[in-house]
Amino acid sequence: MKLEIMTTKEYREKKEDSLQKRRLQESMERGKHCKAELFSDCIVGTFAIPDKADLFHKKQILGYYLDQEELLLVSDQKMKSDLRKEVEKYSLDSMDTPAQFLAGFIEYLIKEDIIYLQNFEERLSKMEEHLIQKEMKRFDVQILNIRKELLILDSYYQQMMDLCGILEENRNSLMTEQECRVFGIQAARVERLHDSTHVLKEYSLQLRELYQSRMDERQNKVMQMLTVVTTIFMPLTLIAGWYGMNFTNMPELSSKYGYPIVIAVSVGMILLEILWFKEYNKR
DSSP states (O other), X not given: OEEEEEEHHHHHHHSOSOHHHHHHHXXXXXXXXXXXXXXXXXXXXXXXXXXXXXXXXXXXXXXXXXXXXXXXXXXXXXXXXXXXXXXXXXXXXXXXXHHHHHHHHHHHHHTTHHHHHHHHHXXXXXXXXXXXXXXXXXXXXXXXXXXXXXXXXXXXXXXXXXXXXXXXXXXXXXXXXXXXXXXXXXXXXXXXXHHHHHHHHHHHHHHHHXXXXXXXXXHHHHHHHXXXXXXXXXXXHHHHHHHTSOXXXXXXXXXXXXXXXXXXXXXXXXXXXXXXXXXXXXX
């Protein structure tokens, strides 16, 4: 088996102007997602790998060319160095065929992802605890960022499922039946990761709805308080408007005890309304 790992610059300089070169270059130029394109004598495609440390960061694009004798990987300089280290660490170059190496590379890409998704679950669980304890500072921003990250992962796993499915179908008969089964196994693993991501998306949506219900509850309490204040002072407004009328025949105005009586009636009404609201809330 022949395995080559090159940077994009090295590939352009070293590879002759062949049909293989043109196919891979075109695939990488259009490579915004994971894909596999089947030809009669080869498979050409790309991996668009999200940065697990920062999912909003630009994806790493890795192009590949596969035939029965050779596997060629083309990436940037940093990824090339990382790939060589991983090839040596996991002895991926000891595999018998290029297709087996490609399947091993897919397994390498997703091998730690279940732990990565568990970290998402822990983050959401902590946010739920804070929400229950009514510690909701910047909660809306946090949940929005998590949902965006999960959407990126969901799209990535969906693309990987499609890629593995195309390789498993083996429409150009480039691989053996055993190699196709290996890609089927990888497709099933990616599908489980995709399902886990979907569950986390639903979890985040439930937390968002819970946050919205908490906000509605808080607004209802504010409105309830304003309603109570308005109800208490409404009779006083009536009394003030009543005695603000400029009629000449109002006996209370000339009474010695008119003012303290009005004050006493107003305070009494306030106390009665407060007692009524307390009794009402006990029901």
